[in-house]
Amino acid sequence: MAKARVNCATDQCDGHMDYVGSNRRSADYRAKKLMEQGWTCRDCDNREAIARADASGLPPLEGTEKQVGWAATIREGVIARLDRTMPVALQNVGSTCTTILGREVEDLIYLIRNAGEPSVREAAEIFRNETEATFWIEGRSMGLANSLAAIIRRLADEAHAHTPESKAAVAAEQEAMAEATLRPATPVSETIAELTYREGILYARYDERSDKFNDTVKRIGHSWDPVARAWVRRHSSLMMGQAVDRLAELAHELLAAGIVVMLHDTEARGKAIARSYDPEHRRWVSLVPTGAQQGKLRLTWGRDEDFYRAFKSLPGATYTDRRCLVPGTARDEVLDFAEAHGFRITPGAQARMEEVMAQRERGVVVDAVARPKAEPVKVKERGARPDRLAVPEQVEIDSDLVDHD
Incomplete structure (x- = not known):
């Protein structure tokens, strides 16, 4: 491996790069060719992209110097693709064979058919005039159709947010959430724990990693359910009492631990505040x-x-x-x-x-007597002398054994 230095062709620019070749000859040859072709460094490319954007009437980008330089290069390439593909897509919206036009044009045609030409044109204009450098950097791999579709959805959401129905729904939601929220005197965090009861299961959700919250719900008897993304506990009225009391008790314990609680059940909320619930008997x-x-x-x-x-x-x-x-x-x-x-x-x-x-x-009572224990057999130690036999005073031969011949 060998490296050769390639200097930027721009006057009074110290930019350069090291070209790595398989050997010295290859590295020097490629470095020479790049300089003959007028290779320029990234900073010079970014400055030229910014100058061309200003000349074309595009708004200046906002961000750090490095972000603006990179985003200007990205924007220049993306808008060039948009100017090249959008007219083709608009001309072929009614065509039945679009695959030959390329994937990017085909995606734009699909978007125009679903969202409508006016919405796509409006999104394209907003897309061109986007000034946040991070918008271009973060969306550099999204594709034209996906970028325009995201802008169309954002415009629809903004339009819906200004309707009387949406405003009324948002106001009602905020009022309900404010009513259902219980706050401790000194909360450890502004994250809210939501407590609910559905179909025989108690749920406790908390969007923050907190040892206080986890220790409290585990002590009460909840366990983590990765599918529900919540701490859950199956309710049994036989041993746990009423579900409303268990909601109230958990809410009160969390409040005592400094956790802000959201409890929509009116009865449970009142019991948690007054501590009028029946404490759970656990034994x-x-x-x-x-x-x-x-x-x-x-x-x-x-x-x-x-x-x-x-x-x-x-x-x-x-x-x-x-x-x-x-x-x-x-x-x-x-x-x-x-x-x-x-x-x-x-x-x-x-x-x-x-x-x-x-x-x-119902059993029969039997006055049973256990069998007496057998006397233990005395066993002499190995090698011990046997007991002395008694010697009879008179010895006679059995008549059957006498040989009379």
Whole structure:
């Protein structure tokens, strides 16, 4: 690899670039050819583009010096393409075969057919007179049709915003949002948390990364749903009470954490302000109704509480599938546990405990006696001398064994 310097052809300009070739001969040859062709640097190209724009009557661009220089070059090329393709597109709007005209012309024809020629002409004029340098820099790869379509949509939105209907809708929305917004005395941020309840699910949305918000909703029992883009919690009236109380309690807890809250439910908003909601009871003994663990009792408590050590002391206590389970036969111990720690029992769990008691009462009581333990066999150690045998005083031979011959 070799580099050769190429100097700008403009008088009194120090601009240059280094041309990189595969070898010295190639680099020098290409550098010589570029200078013979009158190569000019980017700054000179930008200054010339600005001068040509001024001469053609285009408005001056606004931005930093570097932005204006770059945007002038981009604008010059884009407007040249617009002047070349727009007349062709207008002449062929009614044509049935447009693919031969090129993709850019075809896109303009499609836009004219859908938006109308007057709207496209108006957008093209606004496009030409755009003075923000960042507009040309950021939109340099959008394409003519997409750029004009964006301007048409913006004009339509601006026109709609000035209609009486739009003004009334905006005013009503702002009034409703102002009424639904609750502010703490010293908010940690002006970002608003929106709380809603739909189809059995509590939603909490917050457009800012905040540990205070996340810690609060997680402590209440919400979990993140990436599909809904919100913190959600499925509501169960059996163990959670009314949904309006849960909305009010969450709103009050967020306000206490310094979070601005938007709550459209009038009743929930009033309860959150007055703190008149029924606090959620989080300690429960419930029944597992189906599945492999059917019939077992499940113990649940608040995220900020810890009864796991006490739970593990219950007979048959297991932690399975992220659930604290106890067999129904541990009824007495579970009742003592619930009374000692303030746990409530659901109707299903209560019925299961009554069923266990009924099974106990129906059972036959047997006064069984355990088999006595067998006496342990004494085993001598290996290598020990056997016990001495007793020597009889009289020894006789059995008559059957006597050989009388």
